[in-house]
Amino acid sequence: MADWLTLKGIEKSFGSAVKALKGVDFRIGQGEIIALLGENGAGKSTLLKAITGLQPPDTGDVRWLDQPIALSSPAKAAALGIQMVYQELNLSPHLSVAANICLGNEPTKFGIIDHKAVYQRAKEVLDAHGFAIDPAAMVDSLGPAQRQLVEIAKALARDAKVLLLDEPTSSLGEQDILSLFETLRDLRAKGLGIVYVSHRLPECFAISDRFVILRDGELVYEANTAETDTSKVVKAMVGRDLKDFYPRAAIEPGAVKVAIDLPGFKLDIHAGEVIGIAGLTGSGRSRTLRTLFGLEPSTGTLYIDGKAVQLGKGPHICIDAGVGLLTEDRKKTGLALALPIRHNTTLAGLDKVTPGPWLLHGPDKSATQTQVTALAVKTPSTENAVGNLSGGNQQKVVLGRWLHAESTVLLFDEPTRGVDVGSKVEIYERMNDVTRKGSVVVLVSSEIPELLGMSDRIAVLFHGKLVTVISRADATPERVLHWMMTGRDIDPTDTAAQPHQEAHS
Amino acid sequence: MTLAKRLLPAVSLILLFLFFASQSAPFRSMDNITNIVGQNAWLLIASMGMTIVILGGGIDLSVGSVMAFCGVVSVHLMVNMKVPVPLAMLAGLAAGGVAGAINGLLVTKLRIPAFITTLGMLLIARGASLSLAKGVTVDGAPEAFMQFAGGKVMNIPTPLVMTVAIAGVVALAMHFTKFGRYVQAIGSNAEAARVSGVPVHKTLLWTYILGGVFAGFAGLVEAARQGSGNPTSAEGYELDVVTAVVVGGASLSGGEGRVSGTILGVLLVAFLRNGLNLIGVEPFLQKAYIGALILAAVAFDQWARRKSAA
Numbered sequence: 001m002a003d004w005l006t007l008k009g010i011e012k013s014f015g016s017a018v019k020a021l022k023g024v025d026f027r028i029g030q031g032e033i034i035a036l037l038g039e040n041g042a043g044k045s046t047l048l049k050a051i052t053g054l055q056p057p058d059t060g061d062v063r064w065l066d067q068p069i070a071l072s073s074p075a076k077a078a079a080l081g082i083q084m085v086y087q088e089l090n091l092s093p094h095l096s097v098a099a100n101i102c103l104g105n106e107p108t109k110f111g112i113i114d115h116k117a118v119y120q121r122a123k124e125v126l127d128a129h130g131f132a133i134d135p136a137a138m139v140d141s142l143g144p145a146q147r148q149l150v151e152i153a154k155a156l157a158r159d160a161k162v163l164l165l166d167e168p169t170s171s172l173g174e175q176d177i178l179s180l181f182e183t184l185r186d187l188r189a190k191g192l193g194i195v196y197v198s199h200r201l202p203e204c205f206a207i208s209d210r211f212v213i214l215r216d217g218e219l220v221y222e223a224n225t226a227e228t229d230t231s232k233v234v235k236a237m238v239g240r241d242l243k244d245f246y247p248r249a250a251i252e253p254g255a256v257k258v259a260i261d262l263p264g265f266k267l268d269i270h271a272g273e274v275i276g277i278a279g280l281t282g283s284g285r286s287r288t289l290r291t292l293f294g295l296e297p298s299t300g301t302l303y304i305d306g307k308a309v310q311l312g313k314g315p316h317i318c319i320d321a322g323v324g325l326l327t328e329d330r331k332k333t334g335l336a337l338a339l340p341i342r343h344n345t346t347l348a349g350l351d352k353v354t355p356g357p358w359l360l361h362g363p364d365k366s367a368t369q370t371q372v373t374a375l376a377v378k379t380p381s382t383e384n385a386v387g388n389l390s391g392g393n394q395q396k397v398v399l400g401r402w403l404h405a406e407s408t409v410l411l412f413d414e415p416t417r418g419v420d421v422g423s424k425v426e427i428y429e430r431m432n433d434v435t436r437k438g439s440v441v442v443l444v445s446s447e448i449p450e451l452l453g454m455s456d457r458i459a460v461l462f463h464g465k466l467v468t469v470i471s472r473a474d475a476t477p478e479r480v481l482h483w484m485m486t487g488r489d490i491d492p493t494d495t496a497a498q499p500h501q502e503a504h505s
Numbered sequence: 506m507t508l509a510k511r512l513l514p515a516v517s518l519i520l521l522f523l524f525f526a527s528q529s530a531p532f533r534s535m536d537n538i539t540n541i542v543g544q545n546a547w548l549l550i551a552s553m554g555m556t557i558v559i560l561g562g563g564i565d566l567s568v569g570s571v572m573a574f575c576g577v578v579s580v581h582l583m584v585n586m587k588v589p590v591p592l593a594m595l596a597g598l599a600a601g602g603v604a605g606a607i608n609g610l611l612v613t614k615l616r617i618p619a620f621i622t623t624l625g626m627l628l629i630a631r632g633a634s635l636s637l638a639k640g641v642t643v644d645g646a647p648e649a650f651m652q653f654a655g656g657k658v659m660n661i662p663t664p665l666v667m668t669v670a671i672a673g674v675v676a677l678a679m680h681f682t683k684f685g686r687y688v689q690a691i692g693s694n695a696e697a698a699r700v701s702g703v704p705v706h707k708t709l710l711w712t713y714i715l716g717g718v719f720a721g722f723a724g725l726v727e728a729a730r731q732g733s734g735n736p737t738s739a740e741g742y743e744l745d746v747v748t749a750v751v752v753g754g755a756s757l758s759g760g761e762g763r764v765s766g767t768i769l770g771v772l773l774v775a776f777l778r779n780g781l782n783l784i785g786v787e788p789f790l791q792k793a794y795i796g797a798l799i800l801a802a803v804a805f806d807q808w809a810r811r812k813s814a815a
Contacts, residue, residue, distance in 0.1 A: 293700075295699075295700070315699065315700060315701075315702050316702040316704065319701075319702040320702075325700060327697075327700055332694075332696065332697075333694075333696045333697055333700055334697055334700070335694065335697055336689075336690050336693035336694040336697050336698065336760065337693070337694065338693050338760050338761060339689065339690065339693050339760065343686060343689065343690060344697075347686070347690055347698065347701040347703065348701040348702050350683045350686065354683075357682050357683055357684065358681055358682055358683070359680075359681055359682055359683050359685070359686055360681070361680075361681075401701065
């Protein structure tokens with residue numbers, strides 16, 4: 001049986017500098033499920049976009065059932081039968097299931113939509129695959145699992161031969177995952193080729209026939225599921241050694257400065273420490289930081305220098321106690337992009353500029369200039385709109401805001417995302433500076449090398465709970481990733497012998 | 506805000522003034538200028554409140570109705586209840602503040618979109634005015650009250666003194682207080698402001714209260730000019746106010762706008778209307794010109810934005 005899709009030597013570059021795919025060979029056969037894995041930035045989404053025609057590859061040989069073709073547009077890929085189900089579901093909540101399944105593809109009679117035929121076609125697809133969903137139901141009345149099925153039904157209604165699923169279980173419960181797997185096995189039996197993209201290793205082992213792993217734009221590992229195991233997969237994903245890219249200074253920790261007492265997360269942090277928080281997407285990393293900053297409702301308490309700080313009552317209480325948060329998405333939640341650097345820098349500490357309700361612009365300018373100079377923000381003037389700065393310089397402005405506010409407990413959520421290499425190192429150096437002065441840094445990052453490179457200790461979150469704290473000396477990429485994915489430590493005998501037993505754990 | 510965007514209202518205003526002055530001798534007379542100021546004092550005052558609301562990312566469509574309501578409350582108190590004039594005027598301002606506070610609470614606590622909240626208030630305030638005045642104009646306002654809009658201070662017409670003073674105070678307050686900085690930060694990115702510890706709800710509440718108080722003040726000026734509290738007056742005035750603020754360079758998406766721009770926007774609307782009258786454009790068509798003005802201002806804004814983004 002010929003493979004549905006064969007890609008050979010696929011290359012894709014963005015600009016002149018970034019090579020997202022470097023000669024990838026990838027095939028999707030009939031009746032198989034492929035687990036596609038890789039760390040963030042490894043090239044997974046670029047590969048998927050090449051397959052769906054969203055971003056056609058620069059070079060490479062593409063064949064469909066052994067015939068050369070060009071995946072030049074999404075319409076062309078869809079016409080062949082390549083369908084993608086996205087992580088964020090793309091359904092219209094106020095339309096019926098049937099209307100969603102036939103959206104953009106409606107049967108018509110005399111030029112108007114034939115609602116009866118829409119219902120019929122949707123019903124046929126749903127029945128054919130045994131999906132117990134009423135075609136007339138409104139999508140907003142369905143749960144996440146049923147919505148997922150409607151998405152898949154939508155793809156099947158378009159005669160899908162190849163189905164790409166991006167983190168399909170991220171919003172599903174245990175039971176729903178099992179029934180999704182039933183569906184996928186069914187589709188596999190009907191000859192579909194399925195690509196299953198997920199960070200959840202146990203699920204990949206449970207459902208896939210073959211593993212394909214990308215790293216730095218290259219296909220680095222390929223194996224039949226029956227012939228591989230967790231530790232081989234993790235090793236292939238992480239690959240590289242830690243370079244000297246992370247200039248974490250050796251700082252002798254002082255007395256306990258911060259004590260975190262949240263349900264499922266208890267941790268003491270010493271003055272001068274950088275604590276990394278590791279966990280998969282959805283494990284509660286950002287949520288933990290937001291809780292410590294007073295943004296999420298919480299029954300927990302935070303102690304700073306022995307004093308209790310009330311959580312869940314808004315960020316101003318935490319800010320007053322010396323906490324600062326660099327949010328994950330600085331454009332959306334960190335900065336007022338249209339406003340000058342000055343407005344953004346002193347926003348959290350206007351009382352330190354002038355007491356009372358007044359605002360004097362002289363002190364405001366000099367306070368901003370102090371931070372701009374100390375952090376080497378590249379700008380001609382403090383009056384420049386922050387939106388005109390590069391990502392790295394924008395991040396420095398957010399950091400400057402908390403240094404101006406004299407925060408001593410700094411929460412960094414993905415601080416180097418979208419930041420150029422030079423600025424990354426500068427931000428790491430500032431972490432060294434503040435910890436040298438006895439402040440505490442809590443670092444959330446989805447880049448394992450960054451966590452290992454900058455943290456004195458790594459706290460691992462699994463399903464919202466702190467499962468372990470690993471010291472810098474004991475931390476290896478494999479070990480941290482294993483904890484993140486399974487909630488347990490590496491145990492070579494266990495993982496190598498029985499990878500399938502881990503599924504659904 | 507780009508320099509071009511800041512200069513545009515000023516340049517347009519000068520060109521418009523020169524055009525009308527060259528076309529019509531009465532336009533450039535001192536009497537006419539005084540007249541324009543008197544007729545548009547309400548517009549400037551109400552636009553100050555609207556500038557603050559829009560800067561914070563909101564909108565207040567209840568301005569016209571709140572103006573009428575505050576005028577009716579004040580005149581009703583002085584004429585029918587014999588309340589002393591200053592006290593009755595204060596009550597009128599307070600009525601505006603209460604309407605604004607209700608707007609602000611609904612927007613912040615119940616998270617009803619400002620557009621809907623203030624549309625509701627538009628109807629409520631109008632209904633309350635009509636009910637209080639029993640559907641007819643409350644006549645016979647005392648002379649002391651009418652002096653408020655018609656008198657002179659050191660030989661300068663009161664409305665001019667008043668508007669200059671109010672605009673000056675608001676401009677300084679927005680520039681030299683933390684409140685002004687917070688309003689701008691919230692309008693530009695409310696979530697970023699919240700994460701920086703800015704009291705977002707409290708600040709927004711105050712923008713609506715100020716919007717209501719300034720609308721009330723505008724309503725008192727109009728009531729004093731007419732010597733009565735008319736429950737059907739100021740209908741649709743909110744649109745002139747929004748026009749003046751937007752033409753003055755404020756962005757309806759918030760975070761952008763200045764008092765100086767709004768003053769120019771008010772003058773543009775005022776001169777345009779007066780000048781069109783004097784050069785004999787039929788009144789029916791004047792609305793169309795004002796409409797074209799707001800479209801031109803927003804089109805230019807979008808164009809400048811795209812250009813600076815590119």
